[in-house]
Amino acid sequence: MSEFIKKATKYAVDKVADIPKPEASIEDVDLKNVAKSGITYLAKLGVLNPYSHSIPICEISFCLKTDNRVIASGNVPDPGSIEAKKTTMLEVPMLVPHDIVLTLVKDLWKDWDIDYELQIGLIVDLPVFGSFTIPLDTKGEIKLPTIGSIFGGGDDEEKEKE
Structure with missing residues (x-):
């Protein structure tokens, strides 16, 4: 009897592993x-739903770091659902207070950008699995606005080219 249970368990695990999951x-x-409250950055996520029904998103959590320091973290509760058989675009706003931006002066003076690492956890509710977290991370640079672009002066680089 225990041999039958082992085979049944292995079969079930193999079948569950073959079920497509959202990407x-x-x-x-x-x-x-x-x-006045700070600088808001926006992460755009593309989420592919392989199922023929929509999937509810429970929460999106994020952690934005620079120089191994957390400069913004939080979550977006109940951001909606992922459309069936489509790629849904989601937006994750991240507010960095001005006082934190000012502490990054060393990185800013070099090239007027922030080298960052972004970690996102997209928590979805799958019918068979229950809550499922899709971990995402990326590294890159975010250019900071110039004084001219903040006050509507346009792009300083474009003016220099003219």
Whole structure:
């Protein structure tokens, strides 16, 4: 009898492993807004749903780091659902307070950008599996706005080319 249970368990595990799962990727990270409260960056996620029904998203958690320091973290509760048989684009806003940006002066003076590492956990509710976290991470650079671009002066590089 125990041999039958072992075979049945192995069969079930193999079949569950073959079931397609949603896939996600970080498509872009860029500046969204500069306000009194800080600088808001926006991460855009592409999430592919292989199923013929929509999947609810429970939560999106994020952690934005630079120089091994966390400069923004939080979560987006109940951001909606992933459409059936499509890639759904999701946006994750991340607010970095001005006082934290000012502490990054060493990195800013070199090239007026922030070298970052972004970790995102996309938590979805799958019918058979229950809550399932899709981990995502990326590294890159975020250019900071120039004084001219904040006050509507346009792109300083374009002016230099003219």
